[in-house]
Amino acid sequence: MSELHNTPSPAESTWLLRRLPDMDEAQFNQWQVLLEHRTGMTLPAERRSFLETNLSIRMREIGCSSYQAYYEAIVLGPDAIQEWSILVDRLTVQETRFFRDPDAFRLVADYVLTRPREQLRKHALEAWSVGCSTGEEPYTLAMVLNECMHQLTLQPLYGVTGSDISSPVVEKARTGRFSARKLQGMDESIKARYFRPAERNTVEIIDNIRERVCFTRLNVLDLDKAPMHGMNIIFCQNLLIYFRRWRRRxxxxxLAERLAPGGLLVLGQGELTDWQPPGLQRVPSEHVLAWIKRQTDEE
Structure with a gap:
């Protein structure tokens, strides 16, 4: 498309300095439908300015002068797949941090520590972080599981998978490298055990933790195609809030179908209300929304 290119001409640079016109109702509805169709996520009217801001930043980067032209490029352009991946990254990446929900991670630890020891000795624990962003959550899960195995004086037999719809954040997560500020507030003994200094004021996860965590790109609308099965722990927090109620269910x-019998599913507080997932038993907790999969699939 003629309006899309990487280096704007001097004439075009003039409009790059101007504020783009506001997005009209029809254009906003068009983007709402596209996002929900492709990702399942809804964008309420009060987030129109969020969409405008992120679209306009990207449009200025590539020299695109109108929302309609960019929409057509996303849908029909020769680089549509790559451009869509970039845009999804801009619209879905949320702030995350290590040990973001301490109560939830304590619940995970209690769950592991109360498993039959012989079971933990013979079978690897498999955990899955859904919507893992840049990796803090799955690496935290790995640290929690490692601490539990150490406390039980067992060999560290476990693995963690992180999945996210954004390819760029999955690639960043794989590096296991973070800015030093990401560790602010973390217990000093945990820092010392699991991180080491790296270049340019960054830190990186130690190898024996990073090697137990793998990452993959996955859209939660495609869970029926996900290769994860028989998971012992599924951690899915701060993701469902972006979906309609029926789609959350x-x-x-x-996700429950991918749990092993007796497996633990952890969601974010308030992300699912007034509904009991079939085959799951609610974990009694005031601070964490979680279920255990029944040993037999009772409905």
């Missing part, structure tokens, strides 16, 4: 049902 569908996602949770599909």
């Amino acid at each position: 569908d996602i949770v049902k599909r």
Whole structure:
């Protein structure tokens, strides 16, 4: 498309300095439909300015002068797949941090510590972080599991998978490298055990933790195609809030299908209300929304 290129001409540079016109109702609806169709996520009217800001930043980067032209490039352009991946990264990446929900991670630790020791000795624990962003959550899960195994004086037999719809954040997560500020507030003994200094005021996860965590790109609308099965722990927090209620229930049902009998599903507080997922038993907790999969699939 003629309006899309990487280096704007001097004439075009003039409009790059101007504020783009506001997005009209029809254009906003068009983007709402596209986002929900491709990702399942809804964008309420009060987030129109968020969409405008992120679209306009990207449009200025590539020299695109109108929302309509950019929409057509995303849908029909020769680089549509790559451009869509970049845009999804801009619109979905949220702030995350290590040990973001301490109560939830304590629940995970309690769950592991109360498993039959013989079971932990013979079978690897498999955990899955859904919507893992840049990796803080799955690496935290790995640290929690490692601490539990050490406390039980067992060999560290476990693995963690992180999945996210954004390819760029998955690539960043794989590096296991973070800015030093990401560790602010973390217990000093945990820092010392699991991180080491790296270049340019960054830190990196130690090898024996990073090697136990793998990452993959996955859209939660495609859970029926996900290769994860028989998971002992599924951690899915701060993701469902972006979906309609009926789709939240569908996602949770599909996640439950991937749990092993007796497996633990952890969601964010308030992300699912007034509904009991079939085959799951609610964990009694005031601070964490979690379920255990029944040993037999009772409905």
